[in-house]
Amino acid sequence: MTAGILPQKENRWTVRILSTGGVFSAAELKRIAGLAERFGSGHVTATSRGTMEIDGIAADKLDGLLDAFHESGLRLGGTGATVRSITACKGTACVHGAFDVAALAVRLDAAFVGQPVPKKFKIGVFGCWNSLGKACSQDVGILPAGPGTFTLHMGGMMGRTPQLGIQIGTPVPAARLFEVIEYLLGVYRRQGEAGERFGRLLLRRPELAAQIQRDIVSLCN
Ligand code: SF4
Known part of the structure; x- marks a missing residue:
């Protein structure tokens, strides 16, 4: 199945359109609206990960x-055993935001979205601890720590059996953030079973979770 295409009831289909960190330009929204009117039900659904879906x-x-999509400049995706779209809060503009959340979301998107993994892998970035709950429900949730550093939570998930992410016990410097996420994805690819979420892997292998904590301390110091 092509990425971004989902079956619906009654032999109908949905397409999922990726944003960058939850942001679409007004021009992109107009294109999406035009496609929904031409090919879909005329409705567009906003998802919890900042994607848009044309259904029906x-x-x-x-x-x-x-x-028509290939000519539109829009991106299909956000399905299957891949790194899913980056969830980001409004921390760039929000008075509580401690850093430029949108800029980081753009870089995370370019680096990781669409990469293959055993099940799916969700990265979220938030500008303050008001979104601790959301950060704890991502495979990697990123929150501000001190200046130029982040606190990461790993292995959180929602779904049928939600579990909270585990806080990584050392602040991650901005200069090491992408390396740490690459490392976590590498562990997940090597150690995860097909169809297993990262959080389930950490639950099944507590010694691996402990080793990850030690490795990240080494990477960050
Ligand atoms: S998480 Fe914090 S910075 Fe982000 S939108 Fe909410 S209050 Fe603002």
């Missing part, structure tokens, strides 16, 4: 939509 697409209109 009849099977015989799907190919036409995909052709």
Whole structure:
């Protein structure tokens, strides 16, 4: 199945459109609206990860939509066993935001979104601890620590059996953040079973979770 295409009831289809950190330009929104009117139900659904979905697409209109999509400059994705779209808060503009959340989300998107993993992997970035709960429900949740450093939570998830992420016991300097996420993705790819979420792997292998904590301390110091 092509990334970003989901089956619906009654032989209809949905396409999921990636934003960058939850942001679409007004021009992109107009293009999405036009495609929804031409090929879908005329409705657009906003998702919790900042993507947009055009739904109600009849099977015989799907190919036409995909052709139109390729010319639109929009990105399909956010499905399957991949790193999913980056969730980001409004911390760039919000009075509580401690750093430029949108800029970091753009860089995280470019570095990681769409990479293959055993199940799916969700990264969220938030400008203050008001979103601790959201950070704890990501595979990697990023919050501000001191100046130029971040606090990470790993292995959180929602779904049928939600679990809170585990706080990584050392602040992660901004200069090491991408290296740490690469390392976590590498552990997940090497040690995770097909279909297993990262959080389940950490629960199943507590010694691995402890080793990760030690390795990140080494990476960051
Ligand atoms: S998490 Fe904090 S910085 Fe981000 S939007 Fe909420 S209050 Fe603002």
